[in-house]
Amino acid sequence: MSQRRWISLALLWGGVLLCGCASLPLHLYVPPAPIPVEERPPIFGDYKDYRGVIHCHSFLSHDSRGQIADIAAAAQASGLDFVMMTDHITPEAIAHGVTGMQGTTLFILGAEIAQANGSILGIGLKRFVEHKQKKAQEIIDALKAQNAAAIIAYPEKFRDWSVSGYDGLEIYNLKSDVQDEYKFSLLLWIAGTNAHNNVRLLGRTFGTYHQLFQLLTNHLLARNLTEEDLLLALKAGHAYVAFDLFGYVPFFLFSAGDDSRQVIMGETISLSPPLRGEVRLPERADIHVLKDGAVWRREEALFFRFPITAAGVYRVEVYKGGKPWIFSNPIYVVAPSP
Numbered sequence: 243m244s245q246r247r248w249i250s251l252a253l254l255w256g257g258v259l260l261c262g263c264a265s266l267p268l269h270l271y272v273p274p275a276p277i278p279v280e281e282r283p284p285i286f287g288d289y290k291d292y293r294g295v296i297h298c299h300s301f302l303s304h305d306s307r308g309q310i311a312d313i314a315a316a317a318q319a320s321g322l323d324f325v326m327m328t329d330h331i332t333p334e335a336i337a338h339g340v341t342g343m344q345g346t347t348l349f350i351l352g353a354e355i356a357q358a359n360g361s362i363l364g365i366g367l368k369r370f371v372e373h374k375q376k377k378a379q380e381i382i383d384a385l386k387a388q389n390a391a392a393i394i395a396y397p398e399k400f401r402d403w404s405v406s407g408y409d410g411l412e413i414y415n416l417k418s419d420v421q422d423e424y425k426f427s428l429l430l431w432i433a434g435t436n437a438h439n440n441v442r443l444l445g446r447t448f449g450t451y452h453q454l455f456q457l458l459t460n461h462l463l464a465r466n467l468t469e470e471d472l473l474l475a476l477k478a479g480h481a482y483v484a485f486d487l488f489g490y491v492p493f494f495l496f497s498a499g500d501d502s503r504q505v506i507m508g509e510t511i512s513l514s515p516p517l518r519g520e521v522r523l524p525e526r527a528d529i530h531v532l533k534d535g536a537v538w539r540r541e542e543a544l545f546f547r548f549p550i551t552a553a554g555v556y557r558v559e560v561y562k563g564g565k566p567w568i569f570s571n572p573i574y575v576v577a578p579s580p
């Protein structure tokens with residue numbers, strides 16, 4: 243994807259937020275009540291599509307006053323299946339962070355860990371992570387030691403790309419994208435909501451959790467709505483990002499395979515004809531299939547099937563009325579081993 247497109251995405255975000263501050267309430271879609279988890283049909287094998295937000299702050303952060311009850315109520319009203327909390331890390335934030343089911347929304351404990359070279363989100367934390375005077379690699383290692391997912395937040399500000407072992411990047415900040423798509427290829431991409439409530443600007447308050455939860459969501463394809471299964475899905479990259487402000491996304495699937503095997507976003511498959519990619523959408527839209535970071539096929543469709551005849555990193559971007567709507571994680575097609 244071109245740098246220009248990412249910049250325009252960033253501008254679009256700025257536009258939305260400014261508009262929100264000037265003319266509350268935001269005229270966002272009202273999500274239909276989601277199908278209850280038990281009744282929701284699987285989208286692939288026994289995986290269901292779970293929709294939620296990653297990167298959310300509460301009163302446990304110095305820069306937010308949000309109460310857990312308000313966040314939980316906003317999550318319910320927005321039909322979220324999960325919220326991954328990321329208060330700025332302190333022993334108190336870990337000790338008092340909310341976990342488990344709040345109504346029908348699963349809360350997972352995480353933290354935002356700032357250090358000299360940028361911020362890292364740890365998701366699925368069990369214990370406090372000492373971060374002062376620590377290098378990014380030490381923080382990532384400490385997160386992995388407690389089986390948490392490590393995601394680089396604000397990657398445009400992150401400075402130490404010598405690190406390894408992290409699971410993902412927060413893409414919506416990623417203004418320079420991936421001239422270097424290969425560098426980032428074995429990764430999960432997420433969109434951080436970075437929800438703080440009640441931002442004061444020009445004497446007005448905006449950015450309620452309910453508004454912020456309408457803007458964009460991360461979807462995880464997982465077996466069950468449990469912390470264990472969602473973390474597995476997160477680490478495996480079984481994920482896509484939905485810009486809900488352009489339309490509710492109840493499901494989406496990017497898969498590849500043949501008659502005998504099928505893989506989904508985040509997975510690797512060896513190239514042996516007749517390999518096909520498939521994109522399934524909830525409504526007709528403009529599908530871009532990218533190969534190694536460049537647009538390779540385009541089709542306006544509800545369902546798009548295409549042959550894959552070369553190894554590469556394939557991912558999907560969907561545009562609705564010219565607006566970015568759905569961004570998938572990649573499928574990796576590798577040459578068959580000799």
Ligand SMILES: [Zn+2]
Pocket residue numbers: 297299328354436
């Ligand atoms: Zn944050």
